[in-house]
Amino acid sequence: MIIINILHIGIDDTDSPDGMCTTYLASQIINKFEENGINLVDYPRLIRLNPFARFKTRGNGGVSFRIPKDDNVDLAKKIVLEEVEKLSMFDCDNTNPGVIFYDGEITEEMENYAFRAIYKFITIEEAEKLAKSVGCEIHKFKKGRGIIGSVAAISLPLKDYTFELLTYRASENYGTKRQIDYDSVYKMDKETFPDTFENIDYSEEYIAIEPKTPCPVLYGIRSNNVESLKIAKDIVQVSEPIADWCIFKTNQHTDMHIQKVSNISSMEQFGCYEIIGEVKNKPKIIDGGHMFFYISDDSGEIECGAYEPTKNFRKLISHLRPGDIIKVFGGIGEQNTFNIEKFQVVKLNDTEYKNPICECGKRMTSAGKNKGFKCKKCGNKIQSDKKVPIKVTRFLKNAQFYETPVSARRHLSKPICRMYLD
Numbered sequence: 001m002i003i004i005n006i007l008h009i010g011i012d013d014t015d016s017p018d019g020m021c022t023t024y025l026a027s028q029i030i031n032k033f034e035e036n037g038i039n040l041v042d043y044p045r046l047i048r049l050n051p052f053a054r055f056k057t058r059g060n061g062g063v064s065f066r067i068p069k070d071d072n073v074d075l076a077k078k079i080v081l082e083e084v085e086k087l088s089m090f091d092c093d094n095t096n097p098g099v100i101f102y103d104g105e106i107t108e109e110m111e112n113y114a115f116r117a118i119y120k121f122i123t124i125e126e127a128e129k130l131a132k133s134v135g136c137e138i139h140k141f142k143k144g145r146g147i148i149g150s151v152a153a154i155s156l157p158l159k160d161y162t163f164e165l166l167t168y169r170a171s172e173n174y175g176t177k178r179q180i181d182y183d184s185v186y187k188m189d190k191e192t193f194p195d196t197f198e199n200i201d202y203s204e205e206y207i208a209i210e211p212k213t214p215c216p217v218l219y220g221i222r223s224n225n226v227e228s229l230k231i232a233k234d235i236v237q238v239s240e241p242i243a244d245w246c247i248f249k250t251n252q253h254t255d256m257h258i259q260k261v262s263n264i265s266s267m268e269q270f271g272c273y274e275i276i277g278e279v280k281n282k283p284k285i286i287d288g289g290h291m292f293f294y295i296s297d298d299s300g301e302i303e304c305g306a307y308e309p310t311k312n313f314r315k316l317i318s319h320l321r322p323g324d325i326i327k328v329f330g331g332i333g334e335q336n337t338f339n340i341e342k343f344q345v346v347k348l349n350d351t352e353y354k355n356p357i358c359e360c361g362k363r364m365t366s367a368g369k370n371k372g373f374k375c376k377k378c379g380n381k382i383q384s385d386k387k388v389p390i391k392v393t394r395f396l397k398n399a400q401f402y403e404t405p406v407s408a409r410r411h412l413s414k415p416i417c418r419m420y421l422d
Ligand code: ATP
Pocket: 012, 013, 014, 015, 016, 021, 022, 023, 049, 050, 053, 054, 055, 056, 057, 058, 059, 060, 061, 062, 096, 116, 117, 118, 119, 120, 121, 122, 123, 145, 146, 147, 148, 149, 150
């Protein structure tokens, strides 16, 4: 239960593909708060919502923070609204900011709403109805779609969480190549992993802390704790000014989007799940480099996909064989295919059935349907049609997790290095 002497502030949908970032806006507000003696309770929060949401700019993130109610609440609200007016990318059709102020207790209904905003699609009307019913102060700009994310961002309980340190560029450098010393990023990763993670995709030599968009972020480092972020920031060298930086508490890398269901037929399109199934066929690669196979259980079957951007992950997938039992984590997308984020081997099928070996040592061939086997070398025949089981050595290992590379991973996906933390 969260104490009620607090003002919750939620902000979402302020940026566009051409620029801005709601976290940057939040950091500007926090600076203004500090100048005016308004202090936050805990870290600001960056909350990732449904990865399939239609109007997301990039990672579908909303931001929230909390201040004590005895601080200057009216001034705080004025600062928030002024900064949203000043910095939002209003020219973009898809930028429809929403701001929520709420000074009550976070109710169970609000928490359930927040999980729905991660699992399902929510309408502006639904978000507004809930916000009004609990007494939120609602500010919609243009269509105000951002209130969907703002209400969720203040309401989501964070049982498991991580942190992200975001550094911001000087505005004159927006859109130019980021001046980050990559060697220092390798050093930082070496010295702080696994407290920090997702810094580098070694298989692709891809520096994951560096955004590829013209947004104000210079780099972002993700971690399990704040101490390692501070160490990491001291190690990473840049040759452009860091105009500002801010640490967010976040549901990134917690698998919060993954729902547990009992069987394959209970899963729905645009939902993310973990599910156990038996591999039905050898994975096949198609034009474009995407790889597909089916898994099944008593309730039905579903096609699973590892897409081209998942690169070497497809090699791991290609080692699966019919009869393997695996737990897959991922989401059902546009094509109704289960896009795999990671999988764990539950039980490998290490038995293969082959034609018997003849007394002369040669492997026999089929003598025709229901006619047993014959030996091409010595002419020997046997009546039985039964193939013989042999043990095969498998590349994959029982109980082991296998995951997509950092470059193709979702913000919400829990990396293997966090799987054993509980
Ligand atoms: P960035 O990550 O760069 O901050 P973004 O990807 O978060 O950008 P937004 O600009 O915030 O994208 O737009 C996402 C929009 O989707 C917001 O208006 C948000 O309120 C809305 N939204 C979030 N979750 C859902 C949901 N479950 N159903 C419908 N709409 C949602």
